[in-house]
Amino acid sequence: MSDLEILEAAxxxxxxxxxxxxTKVARQAVAQGLDALKVINEGFTPGMREVGDLFERGTxxxxxxxxASEAMVAAVGVLEESLPDKKxxxxxxxxxxxxxxxxxxxxxxxxxxxxxxxxxFQVHDLGRDVPLTSFLxxxxxxxxxxxxxxxxxxxxxxxxxxxxxxxxxxxxxxxVKTMVGGAxxxxxxxxxxxxxxxxxxxxxxVAKALELVGxxx
Amino acid sequence: MVSYPTRMGDGHPIxxxxxxxxxxxxxxxxxxxxxxxxxxxxxxxCDHLLGLFMNPARVVGVxxxxxxxxxxxxxxxxxxxxxxxxxxxxxxxxxxxxQVHERAFAADTMELxxxxxxxxxxxxxxxxxxxxLENALLSTIVPLFYGAMPNLGLYYAPDGPLGxxxxxxPKGKIKEALEAQELAVEQAVRDMxxxxxxxxxxxxxxxxLDTTGAAGDADFxxxxxxxxxxxxxxxxxxxxxxxxxxxxLGLHGSLEYNGVRLAGLYPHQQVKxxxxxxxxxxxxxxxxxxxxxxxxxxxxxVTFVKACSxxxxxxxxxxxxxxxxxxxxxxxxxxxxxxxxxxxxVEIARVDGL
Amino acid sequence: xxxxxxxxAGMGGIRTAGDLVARMxxxxxxxxxxxxxxxxxxxxxxVEELSDVTVMREVREDYDIGIVTSVPGxxxxxxxxxxxxxxxxxxxxxxxxxxxxx
Numbered sequence: 267m268s269d270l271e272i273l274e275a276a277x278x279x280x281x282x283x284x285x286x287x288x289t290k291v292a293r294q295a296v297a298q299g300l301d302a303l304k305v306i307n308e309g310f311t312p313g314m315r316e317v318g319d320l321f322e323r324g325t326x327x328x329x330x331x332x333x334a335s336e337a338m339v340a341a342v343g344v345l346e347e348s349l350p351d352k353k354x355x356x357x358x359x360x361x362x363x364x365x366x367x368x369x370x371x372x373x374x375x376x377x378x379x380x381x382x383x384x385x386x387f388q389v390h391d392l393g394r395d396v397p398l399t400s401f402l403x404x405x406x407x408x409x410x411x412x413x414x415x416x417x418x419x420x421x422x423x424x425x426x427x428x429x430x431x432x433x434x435x436x437x438x439x440x441x442v443k444t445m446v447g448g449a450x451x452x453x454x455x456x457x458x459x460x461x462x463x464x465x466x467x468x469x470x471x472v473a474k475a476l477e478l479v480g481x482x483x
Numbered sequence: 484m485v486s487y488p489t490r491m492g493d494g495h496p497i498x499x500x501x502x503x504x505x506x507x508x509x510x511x512x513x514x515x516x517x518x519x520x521x522x523x524x525x526x527x528x529c530d531h532l533l534g535l536f537m538n539p540a541r542v543v544g545v546x547x548x549x550x551x552x553x554x555x556x557x558x559x560x561x562x563x564x565x566x567x568x569x570x571x572x573x574x575x576x577x578x579x580x581x582q583v584h585e586r587a588f589a590a591d592t593m594e595l596x597x598x599x600x601x602x603x604x605x606x607x608x609x610x611x612x613x614x615x616l617e618n619a620l621l622s623t624i625v626p627l628f629y630g631a632m633p634n635l636g637l638y639y640a641p642d643g644p645l646g647x648x649x650x651x652x653p654k655g656k657i658k659e660a661l662e663a664q665e666l667a668v669e670q671a672v673r674d675m676x677x678x679x680x681x682x683x684x685x686x687x688x689x690x691x692l693d694t695t696g697a698a699g700d701a702d703f704x705x706x707x708x709x710x711x712x713x714x715x716x717x718x719x720x721x722x723x724x725x726x727x728x729x730x731x732l733g734l735h736g737s738l739e740y741n742g743v744r745l746a747g748l749y750p751h752q753q754v755k756x757x758x759x760x761x762x763x764x765x766x767x768x769x770x771x772x773x774x775x776x777x778x779x780x781x782x783x784x785v786t787f788v789k790a791c792s793x794x795x796x797x798x799x800x801x802x803x804x805x806x807x808x809x810x811x812x813x814x815x816x817x818x819x820x821x822x823x824x825x826x827x828x829v830e831i832a833r834v835d836g837l
Numbered sequence: 838x839x840x841x842x843x844x845x846a847g848m849g850g851i852r853t854a855g856d857l858v859a860r861m862x863x864x865x866x867x868x869x870x871x872x873x874x875x876x877x878x879x880x881x882x883x884v885e886e887l888s889d890v891t892v893m894r895e896v897r898e899d900y901d902i903g904i905v906t907s908v909p910g911x912x913x914x915x916x917x918x919x920x921x922x923x924x925x926x927x928x929x930x931x932x933x934x935x936x937x938x939x
Contacts, residue, residue, distance in 0.1 A: 323518060324747040327700075327733025329657045336655060373636065373698060373734070376649030383653065391653060419567045420814055452493040452773040452812060466772055542844060548885040550848045551869055552859045555839060569838075586905055589843045591855030592863075620931040622914040624903040624921070625856040626863050686931030689863050719928050721863035763866050798862040798869065804838055818841045825845040835862065835869035837842050 269300060276309025276341065281316050283333035285340050292344035302345040310338050314384060321381070322469040328377060335384040357388040359479040361412035362404045364392035365448075366425035371418035374448065378414065378468040385472050387412075398429050402436055410442065412475055417448040426451070427459040443478040447471055487537050490820050492780050493773040494811035504536045504778045505529065511775070511782030518730075519749040521790035524782065528831050532785070535823045536778055542822045545829045552836035554800050555584060556630055556693045556725050556766070558594025568600070569805060569814055578619045585625050591836075594628040594691055595619060601634035602675045603643075609678050613685045620686055628723060629682040630691030633675060633706050635698035638667040645670075648699075648734055664701035664735045668708065675709035680716060689721035689763070697727035699734030700745040703753070707740045707760040714761035724757045725766035725802055726750070729787060750791035758797055764836070767791045768802045773812050781809030781824055788832040800836035801828050808837075851897070852905045854880070854887040857925060864927045879925055900924055 267275065272295050279288035288310070295305045317334045320326035326334075363379055365372050372394035379391045390404050401413055413433070417423040426446045433439040443462040446455065456464035463478055465471035486498040499507070508529050516523040524532070535543060545551075555561065557568055559580035564570020575583065577595060584590040595616050597605050605612060612629065619627055639647035645667055651660035679690045690713065696703040710722050731753065733746025740756050748756070750767035757765045769784035788808070792799045806812030809824040828834045848855030854876055861872035873884045880900070886892040897904050902924060903917030912920055915935055922929040 324730035324733070324749070327736030327746045328652055329661065329733075329736045332652055332655055332657060370636070370642070372647075372649045373732070376653060379653045389653070393650070420569075421565070421567045449806065450812065454493050454495060454773075466774060542841070544844065545846045547888065549846070550855075550888040551846050552855060552862060552872075553839070553842055553847045553850075554859070561839065584839065585851060586907075588839045589847055589850040589852055589855065590839065591848050591850050591859040620915065624851050624914065624917045626859050683930070686934040688860075688930060719864070719930055719933075764862060795868075797866045798872075803842070816838065816841075821838060821841040822845040825842055829846050835872075836859075837846070 267294060267298070269298075272298070272300060273305065273309040276305055277313035277316070279341070280310055280313030280334050280338050281320075283330050283337055285333070285337040288337040288341035289344050292341040296344065296348045302348045305345055306342055310341055314338050318381060318384070318469050318472065322467065328380060331384060332380060335380075338384070358386040358476065358481050359412055360388040360390065360408055360410040361414055361475065362390045362392065362401055362408065362410045363414045364396035364401060365394040365416045365418075366422045366429070367395055367397045368425065369417055369419055369422035370394050371416070371448070374418070374468065375416040378416075378447070378471050381468045381472050382475065385476065387475065398425060398432050401429055402432055402438070405433070405438055405442055411479060412445060413442050414445040414447065414471070414475075417446070417451055420450050423448065423450055423455065426455075426461065430459050430461065445471060445475060445478070489536055490777045490811055490817060491773065492771045492775050492777065492811055494813035494817055494820070497776065499536075499776065499778065501533070501537065505533055507776045507778040508532050508782040511779035512786040514779075515769075515783040515786035519751065519787055519790060521749070521751060521786065524786055524789070524831070528785075529782070531831055532778070532782055532827055535826055541819050543826050544822065545826050549829055551829050551834060552591045552798075552800070554592045554628065554691075554723065554764070554836055555590055555594050556691055556802070557600065558584075558596045558628070558630055560596050560598065560600065564598065566814070577615055578622065581619050581623055581627065585623050590625055592626045592628060592689075593623070594630045596630045600631050600693070601637055602631045602671070602678050603634065603637045605631050605678050606674050609681045613681055616682060616687055617685045626688040628689040628691040629679075629687050630693050631678070632694040632697060633671050633692060633702050633709070634694070635664070635667045635671055635702045635705060638670050639663060643667070652734070661735055661737070664699070664738075668701050668705045668738075671705040672708045672712065675705070676712050676716075679709070679713050679720070683713070683717035683720040687720060689723055691723045691725060693725040694727040695724050696731050699732040700738045701735050702727070703731050703745050704738045704740055707756055710757070710760040710762050721763040722761065723764040723766060723800065724762045726753060726768040729769045750787050751794040754791050754795045754797070754799070758795070762797065764798045764800050765791075765795060766800045766802050768807050769809070771806045771810065771812050777809065777811065777820055777823075781827055784809035784824070785827050785832045788828060788834060792833045798835035801832065801834045803828060803837050848888050849890060849893070850905070851903050852890050853893040857902075857921065858887065860921065860925060860927055860929070876925065
């Protein structure tokens with residue numbers, strides 16, 4: 267296989283959510299002495315980006331996205347063996363995620379947690395109906411650089427404002443970037459409460475999170 | 484350059500020139516056409532939309548003869564409910580709330596609903612709901628629906644006995660997540676058939692399965708199976724299906740109805756399955772993007788709903804309210820925006836009701 | 838919201854023939870044009886008159902199918918629906934149930 271063919275095969279394996287094919291391509295790349303980072307950045311990562319786009323368009327579904335991410339993780343594992351520094355903790359950044367206390371809607375937040383893992387974030391998913399203090403405790407415990415909160419009701423979105431204040435009062439607001447989302451949340455609301463980012467959907471949230479941590483998509 | 488007052492998708496006022504409006508109208512329609520694989524609006528329809536945005540009137544309306552039927556999902560909760568369901572907290576009885584809609588708000592149909600607005604919590608109190616509906620049916624004239632959501636989320640932990648796919652999927656427990664959803668379909672169908680059957684027994688005119696698909700493709704499948712069974716048992720009870728979003732979210736991904744994969748279906752495809760199941764009225768939903776203008780959002784919504792209306796053999800009652808159908812995402816959407824969205828849905832998308 | 842929809846495009850409920858047209862959608866799955874034509878035919882009216890309060894006020898009184906201003910002596914509630922079922926030749930579940938029990 268030519269170098270280009272390997273990169274194309276890597277991309278196709280991820281899109282097809284085919285773990286066997288993905289690891290086979292990775293081994294082939296190592297055998298041919300290709301630069302592992304190039305295979306990740308120009309083969310597997312564009313494949314994962316395409317998966318994210320297909321999900322956003324409603325033509326690829328959550329279980330398939332997860333299988334695709336597992337295929338990529340397995341392939342990257344093979345490639346990492348050939349990296350000189352064998353960098354094991356390859357997380358883009360760490361995020362604390364949760365749905366605000368009083369709000370039991372967690373489907374969108376769950377999708378976001380999945381996509382963020384797919385894009386290499388370490389996700390601390392606190393679940394739904396999460397007391398504000400739990401966000402703060404998790405940030406302190408993990409040193410996460412991002413905090414994402416979701417609210418689907420006008421009665422719970424006020425918790426996002428309170429969370430901003432709580433992080434500030436605890437002296438950790440400057441150490442984190444905050445993101446807000448959920449059906450009733452808007453950019454206007456994010457600006458008003460001082461959040462660092464708002465996203466309309468999970469795919470956009472990933473893009474904004476990558477921006478916030480200074481990572482190219 | 485003359486500019487016209489309009490709004491962003493979150494309701495905030497902006498102004499746009501004629502060219503900016505038209506550019507957003509075309510872009511919004513193209514976005515829908517690309518996503519749904521459906522036709523864009525034609526030049527005349529884009530001009531019609533542009534005319535609505537350039538019209539200086541605060542409120543616009545359809546031409547006489549083009550009026551449509553109004554149904555009221557969430558029904559009584561508009562008056563008695565709390566902020567979470569955009570209610571205004573008036574301490575009325577639900578029968579009074581129905582009468583107010585019939586007598587004062589010119590409602591063509593009305594809906595009785597319980598605060599929890601999901602079939603599962605309605606089940607243990609169904610006798611109370613029957614009693615309330617019987618009282619309302621005696622004293623009112625307009626057709627009365629009873630409405631609630633399939634809400635499969637309530638069958639998953641911690642509210643229900645099944646594992647929560649939102650927890651299982653991110654952990655890679657795909658098999659367990661799929662099984663939980665399949666079991667939830669069975670339990671939800673059983674609850675819906677039981678509750679709706681009780682509503683039919685006391686003479687309700689219709690059932691509204693509202694916000695269908697909120698918990699993904701399993702949610703939609705449960706609704707379709709429930710409709711089938713209900714129509715075989717209670718053929719004279721009308722069933723309206725209101726959707727939760729513009730495409731069916733694939734949380735399971737492999738569920739089918741009559742050989743059609745449910746995940747990823749758009750309104751013009753959803754309605755055909757509702758028809759096959761026996762549904763009588765379909766309520767498509769198109770979500771508003773708060774970061775785009777109302778011209779973009781309304782054009783996009785109308786493009787989707789027009790394709791749905793053209794595909795449909797049953798009446799289409801488009802969802803048009805807070806953050807859906809081209810209306811801004813705001814608790815009390817501005818009347819200028821709502822009336823423009825209403826006219827566009829009637830005169831371009833050719834809906835049969837709202 | 839209901840008021841905005843009503844003002845912009847609503848048929849008018851029991852002020853006009855909104856409930857009657859709605860019944861045809863519920864009972865026969867009729868699209869709006871067919872439903873209006875059916876009701877107009879039954880009432881021997883033009884389709885545009887179905888949404889005209891000045892026309893429908895009298896028509897509703899003549900057929901005794903319920904009037905929004907609650908005129909004393911005129912049919913209300915289930916009684917008005919009994920007349921509507923006959924007039925439109927449709928099943929109304931609550932009316933059938935009442936008949937079965939009386």
